[in-house]
Amino acid sequence: MISRIRRSYHRVSRIDAELVRRSGTMPPSAFDRVCRHIGRAADHSKLWFVIAAVLAARKGATRRAGFRGVAAIAGASMSASLVGKRLFPRRRPAAELLPAPRRLTRRPRSSSFPSGHAASAFAFASAVTMEHRKAGAVILPVAVLVGYSRVHVGVHWPSDVAAGAAIGVGAAYATRHWWPHGAGLPEQREPAVDAEELGDGDGLTVVLNPSSGTDDVDPSDQILAMWPKAELIRIEPGTDPVAALEERIGDIRAVGAAGGDGTVTCVADVAVRHGLPLVVVPAGTLDHFARDLGVEGLQDTADATQVGSAVEVDVAEVVVEDQDGESERVRFINTASLGGYPEMVRLREKLEANRPKWLAAALATTRVLGRAQPVPILLDGSHRLVWMLFVGNGSYEPKGFGAARRPTMASGRLDVRYLRADIPYSRARFVLAALTGTLRTSHVYKHFDATETEIRVLDGRRRIATDGEVGPPGRRFTFRSRPGALTVYRVVPPA
16 A cells, blocks of 8 residues: 555656646746746735635625635635645755746745645635636636646646645635535525516615615615616605505505615515515625525616516514513514524614624624523423524525525425523533534534424513514514515526
8 A cells, every 4th residue: 555655656746747847848938927926926815815805895795705715715724734734745846947037036945735825726716606606717717827826936846736726625615514605505496476577667666775784885876777767765764664665555566675684674574465576676784585585686686677577485474472462463584583682683783873883793792692591482382491592484504503595485484493501501512513513413403494383481571583673572472484475576597
């Protein structure tokens, strides 16, 4: 076995030497300067961090691509530099193999194997491609150039670059373990239906939340450019968009929501009650509903409205009952929760008055987790003690406490997940399981799918949060799925 490994190593070394020799015979050209400059730009991943910042400047798939790319670089750099180079010491190619003008004046002194530049380059390019194929198609050739440039300037053998590239691709795919995404999920299979063609927007009323999202961009002009005859209802302090919609309901052929998930939920409730199709314009921070629906931007929705292409999706609802017998029905399109999350939402809203939204959310989460109290409940008649409980509209994948994506929005199911508080060190065990990606098999986490579930709070009233908004307090919560209750414009791919 050892002799076979040695023979393979010597064979690879001979191939490496021949390839470097052939590279050295290339005549001098401007390409030499390109390779030197691109290699310097990629030192310490500076090039990739700049590209990631550009990608993150725009919401949606490009922003996710930038974040995933940075996460992949971290894993690839650690694997290549802290592990690979220490386990496999190897000399750099001899400087004499290349013409003097092509050589770097300062050659690296670390092990040649594997190439850290190639690892970071292919990690970033692969991770970006997972989230945004068009951006990946542009970045991948740059990654290939960075990898080859290390051979061209004589600081790596070709096999070093190949190994680095393999490490980079592996690191990109490893990000799925902690940060799942939609790739690999079944194709969307919501029932297709015909809806009215909206054309220039005659009969369309759009509720617009100009404060949604983090980019501080008002999409009013874009909406009116797409649908010139559409009417806009802006959500301003002191306004009631639902009441404004209700006043116009007789003249409306379709309702629209331009904002985050809270805005979409508000308008979707009106659409369900009046049997109107919904136009979704993603303009929030996360836009979970639009993302799972397959709508990445305004153009996707506009294309669907021009031809009347739509699908039927599920809506979930919860009936909140108080101790005096009064009840209130609340619909939601993504998730509802009990426990620490509603308190976090209330605290976040207070902190947002003088802090950025992301910082307010981080501070609120930290404070709430530190002082959280377990909640005793009856879950479908069985006693449970939980830290928090989520109910999703549809079955989410993967299973774990961070619900990621819905393969379909027409499953007719509720996704119920909760964290147990009746076992020792449950919060610490939860954090450890979440960090190691083993939450699905942890005893502190439970989940099941159902069409209906009932929760009774045993220690007084609790508030429910739906789609990031704090709802009414109650002691009994009955959740139900309403299959196909909402019609939403979306281009339906051919079967």
